[in-house]
Amino acid sequence: MDFTIVIITYSMSLLLITLIFLIMPFISRKNLSFGITIPEDQFNSEEVRKIRKGYLIEGSIISILILMVMIVYSLGSSDEEIIYKMLAPALFAELGVFGIVFLNAYRKMKVLKENSEWKLITRDVVIVETSMQDGKHMFSPLWFVLYVVIIALNIFFVMYYYDVMPDQLPTNFGFDGVVTHYTQKSIGALLSMPLTEVFLGFIFIIMYYMIGRTKQQVDIAKPKVSAIQNKRFRYLWSGFIVFTGLMMILCFALMQVFMYGPKPSLLIAGIIPLVMTFGMIGAVIVMSVVIGQSGSRLSVKNNKDQEPSVFIRDDDRFWKLGSFYFNKNDPSLFVEKRFGVGWTINCARPIAWLIFVGIILLTLGFSLATVYLSK
Amino acid sequence: MLMYIDMESEIPIYVQLRNQFIEGIATGMLREGEVIPSVRQLASDIGINLHTVNKVYALLKQEGFFTIHRKSGVIVSQRDAYKASELYQAKLKAEIRPLIAEAKCRGLSETEFLEYCKEVYMLLSVQEENKHERKQENKQESNQENQRKNKLSQEVK
Numbered sequence: 001m002d003f004t005i006v007i008i009t010y011s012m013s014l015l016l017i018t019l020i021f022l023i024m025p026f027i028s029r030k031n032l033s034f035g036i037t038i039p040e041d042q043f044n045s046e047e048v049r050k051i052r053k054g055y056l057i058e059g060s061i062i063s064i065l066i067l068m069v070m071i072v073y074s075l076g077s078s079d080e081e082i083i084y085k086m087l088a089p090a091l092f093a094e095l096g097v098f099g100i101v102f103l104n105a106y107r108k109m110k111v112l113k114e115n116s117e118w119k120l121i122t123r124d125v126v127i128v129e130t131s132m133q134d135g136k137h138m139f140s141p142l143w144f145v146l147y148v149v150i151i152a153l154n155i156f157f158v159m160y161y162y163d164v165m166p167d168q169l170p171t172n173f174g175f176d177g178v179v180t181h182y183t184q185k186s187i188g189a190l191l192s193m194p195l196t197e198v199f200l201g202f203i204f205i206i207m208y209y210m211i212g213r214t215k216q217q218v219d220i221a222k223p224k225v226s227a228i229q230n231k232r233f234r235y236l237w238s239g240f241i242v243f244t245g246l247m248m249i250l251c252f253a254l255m256q257v258f259m260y261g262p263k264p265s266l267l268i269a270g271i272i273p274l275v276m277t278f279g280m281i282g283a284v285i286v287m288s289v290v291i292g293q294s295g296s297r298l299s300v301k302n303n304k305d306q307e308p309s310v311f312i313r314d315d316d317r318f319w320k321l322g323s324f325y326f327n328k329n330d331p332s333l334f335v336e337k338r339f340g341v342g343w344t345i346n347c348a349r350p351i352a353w354l355i356f357v358g359i360i361l362l363t364l365g366f367s368l369a370t371v372y373l374s375k
Numbered sequence: 376m377l378m379y380i381d382m383e384s385e386i387p388i389y390v391q392l393r394n395q396f397i398e399g400i401a402t403g404m405l406r407e408g409e410v411i412p413s414v415r416q417l418a419s420d421i422g423i424n425l426h427t428v429n430k431v432y433a434l435l436k437q438e439g440f441f442t443i444h445r446k447s448g449v450i451v452s453q454r455d456a457y458k459a460s461e462l463y464q465a466k467l468k469a470e471i472r473p474l475i476a477e478a479k480c481r482g483l484s485e486t487e488f489l490e491y492c493k494e495v496y497m498l499l500s501v502q503e504e505n506k507h508e509r510k511q512e513n514k515q516e517s518n519q520e521n522q523r524k525n526k527l528s529q530e531v532k
Contacts, residue, residue, distance in 0.1 A: 124382040128420045130405070130412055131376065215419045223377050330422040331415070 002174035003083065007074065009274060010087045011067055014094060016281045018063040021098045023285070024340045025052050028293045031219065034102060035322015035338045036109040037314045039118055040221060047112055055105040062097045066090055102339065106322040122314040127218045129227035137231065138212050139239035147201040147249055151194055154253040157261070158190045165190075165260045173266050192370040193256045197249045199366040203359065204245030210355070211238045214343050215332040217294060220313050222305040229295030236291055237342070244280060251276040288341045320347075376404040380421055388423060392431045400440060400451060401499050411441065411449040 074083040172181035219226035258269035345352035399405035439457035
């Protein structure tokens with residue numbers, strides 16, 4: 001029973017990740033195809049669609065293969081615990097596969113562009129809207145106060161119910177309710193959860209701040225509309241970050257309440273992270289589809305560009321492999337991704353690297369700290 | 376206000392920026408007291424060096440168009456801060472001189488030259504009216520929408 005549920009949830013996770021990668025070509029800006037700048041009217045041309053189709057087919061087939069390998073291997077193995085070790089390698093395999101499939105499509109696009117006459121209508125013009133920082137620019141950061149409130153409540157809960165809690169705390173259990181690992185009760189072991197919440201809070205606040213520091217990227221073909229879309233894009237995702245951080249902290253706190261509280265329910269404690277994970281991934285997909293990269297899928301009323309021009313700004317030369325932005329003359333730390341939704345770092349800026357590596361080190365540090373505390 | 380920066384132009388970027396800021400103030404697209412993006416933000420948005428933007432802001436501050444506000448940062452000054460001084464008038468005459476000299480060489484009469492000046496003045500004020508017109512249009516559109524909604528809800532009843 002437990003095994004079945006695990007297989008189902010792992011498979012669903014893999015399929016959702018695959019889905020995200022498959023919709024990426026459709027939610028990016030219409031003047032970009034697999035990291036290459038194209039005229040917007042070429043997005044649905046026969047040649048571009050052919051390359052897109054190749055990406056979709058290759059990606060789907062190999063993803064399903066990975067899924068099948070994971071399932072068959074786990075079923076066939078004599079080790080009953082093997083399934084738990086399969087998700088991470090499967091996810092990494094997914095990322096690797098889509099990286100290769102993307103690069104394949106990128107190379108084909110590059111060749112297509114070189115053999116076309118699109119170069120004739122590029123202009124190296126940048127358009128900026130001076131009022132971008134006015135009004136509803138970022139979601140209100142006051143919500144972060146709730147993070148502190150929930151973490152404080154969590155710590156209060158631990159202190160208040162410490163004596164009531166069993167001496168041996170269940171820390172690992174299956175959906176059949178069978179506990180597989182116990183930890184000796186100690187303040188350290190119980191504080192590892194609030195510590196994780198603090199860490200998550202930090203990460204989300206840092207991400208919120210980084211979104212605020214991204215540059216505006218207005219489409220020169222339709223400046224008025226894209227300026228508004230760009231503003232809303234930043235606002236909505238900053239709000240998503242605030243909300244997701246809140247949900248994650250709340251979920252972890254509730255998990256601890258249902259694991260060690262006065263009315264324990266291991267079942268509920270097990271379902272909470274599942275609901276949270278799938279809810280989050282689902283929300284990301286919905287938001288990405290509705291908003292689009294750079295807000296390109298948002299509808300804008302009452303503001304139309306007089307004559308949408310045919311010019312495009314071609315800065316392909318700064319995008320290595322269509323994925324990594326490297327521009328020494330650009331003081332920006334973060335720019336919009338060319339493929340997918342969100343932002344990436346300007347590789348030419350050392351501070352951006354510092355932040356990027358810093359977050360990874362922070363994650364490692366906290367993981368080690370919580371492991372140490374649980375001993 | 377949208378600003379257009381031609382990265383390939385012979386005109387230096389700081390000149391383009393300065394001219395567009397001043398034109399924005401002239402046409403009313405940038406109002407008195409309106410907040411201007413910070414040096415860092417504008418440099419990042421355009422993708423150019425901070426020094427270039429700094430240069431423009433320093434210039435415009437010196438000329439009276441920009442003011443540093445305690446809370447908001449850089450804002451557009453009040454109108455009397457950049458009124459024509461005698462120094463400016465002398466500078467203007469000096470800068471116009473080569474333009475007129477060349478026009479004269481090429482056979483343009485005084486009247487024709489003044490006509491061009493008139494056209495540009497009209498162009499720069501027409502945009503301010505357009506902004507006003509657009510606001511009226513938006514009001515009209517939303518009024519019409521409200522009327523339509525009211526009609527529908529009445530029909531439902």
